[in-house]
Amino acid sequence: MAEISMRQAISDALREEMLRDEKVFILGEEVGVWGGTYAVTKGFYEEFGEKRIKDTPISEAAIVAAGIGAALVGLRPVAELMTINFAFVAMDHIVNEAPKLHTMFGGQFKIPLVIRAPGGGGRQLGATHSQTPDAVFAHFPGLKVVSPGTPADAKGLLKSAIRDDNPVLFLEHAAMYQVKGNVPEDDFTEPIGVSKVQREGSDVTIVSYCRGLQLAMQAAQQLAGEGIEAEVVDLRTLRPLDMGPVLESFKKTNRAVIVEEGWMSYGVGAEVSARLYEEAFDYADAPIKRVAQKEVPLPYNRALEQSALPQVENVLAAVKEVL
């Protein structure tokens, strides 16, 4: 084990997969000469050259579409979108082409494409650059949507995504690249579509992923000081969604809080709580609570922005309500 940052873990995964397989290459805006807008691909251009680190024009539809085309003819592209907010101008290719082509032609096509994109708020970037629209993408069958909350999961899941024969949207959080964690040093992968208990507890279940996982873990630590043991389940993959560990935990604690950074309406919390009610209604000792972003386009002003984003205090308050 070595303690490394999320940035390093993602960078290592990309580099190791590129060394492992000639068919893996990266394309996106400023991934090469610049070194990556979040420095994830720093040094790659020098190491792998122009052929495998492709700087593109500011042309998101072409980035994703070219990734699809290259994947169709046998490569394993990793397409980087500078932020998930730019995915909307490539929406057709992300939700209407990549997830459809395999099924629509009777299984003839394979699309081993990874689309990496950081998202999330809290950096005063204004409404158009601060979103967490994960649930939007998780709506589409045919696409896999992964969003890790720890460096080890980021590395293991990204390696799985690159080796997967299906299109995978890999959602990172722009404010989490500095987060550190222990990561195995050998060549390992984490399975896509498998939720994971990140902290055991018996009093309440907190379900989350990505940035929400950080909030959940911090809240659990504070609750432990008050004698409340929270179990934290990390979804890690939004589609296909693995409800197994969530249901198991809920049947044990009988109380659940779901934490996400995106807006509450039609969100991940809505999906998870609906499934809990559908599949484990009799186990509920209290109404399930959701913690999410307030339903506004995120403002620039720091205090306003922070008041709209979910905070540890919101998680603590929700837990108190269900206990």
Next chain:
Amino acid sequence: MKTEIRNDRAERKTTDKPAAALNKKDHLELYHQMVLIRRIEERAAALYQEGFIGGFLHLYIGQEAVSTGLISMRRPEDRVITAYRDHGVAINCGISAKQVMAELLGKETGISKGRGGSMHMADVSKNYWGGHAIVGAHIPIAAGMAMGDQYQGNKGVTICMFGDGAVNIGFFHEGLNLSKAWKLPVLWVCENNHYGMGTSVERATGLKEIQQRAEGYGIPHSRLEDGMDILKVREAAEDALEHVRSGKGPYFLEIVTYRYQGHSIGDPQRYRKKEEVTQWEKTDPIGIYSHTLTAEKIANKNELARIEEAVDREVEEAVDFAKTSPEPRLDTLFDYVYSGDNKNG
């Protein structure tokens, strides 16, 4: 139903360039393909009215010379990708009439196993990549395919076909720009049939000729005015493909043609006059080819008639095959959602 193939331009002289230098057998095979496209689509239109075919049905009738001529110039390593008016392209790429008809009827034996329908026919084994229904969306995908070939050192050109209606959407811009920036081996072929659905080229863009678009991307281009003459299409395709094969990057070829039927089944065609269609029907691409073949004494009328009769049988066999083929089993609903493990959460 089955229409008469007219040719009122008996005086016209066709090309005598190398692309026309085919042996008799090849000529007759191309004639066979064009007649097959015509007849299979006429039959499909009838089957649609009878309720055997659902969804959209975009007929290629009138444009047969474009795809047949273009694809006859490709090599096996050249990839073909097109838009939703794809039945003809499918036939030209070697998909059988049976597989096309079965797909139209949504059967398990269809080329896309009944999952795609009229707009989504592909056969990877024949290097034919579909059949794409979102206008222009396949254009940057084609750029990616060409990039994949460039990356892997494969020979071959990606031939990407689209209609005049696709040149005003962003995908077109992004795809063409990327193809030139990366010097990709792709041939862009715009089939200008004068209408994007019901909106004429003049009402949709300020350009007189669509090939002018290529100028803005620094892509060499040309325009074939007579896309109804298969031999002229072959000649234009030969030059365009030669440009791309020589490693000079993308090329843009506009081919002027005309669609005799509506945009899709059920188009009232309020956007054009009947006389306009009649005028174009006088330059029927099959009629033109038929005249060339007989006037040049490559084949006689009896030989062409035998091909037409053979096509009639081929179409009827395809219809029988499609009608008697099994429906996809309902328990296969989740097949092919994902490659490998079909777990769908």
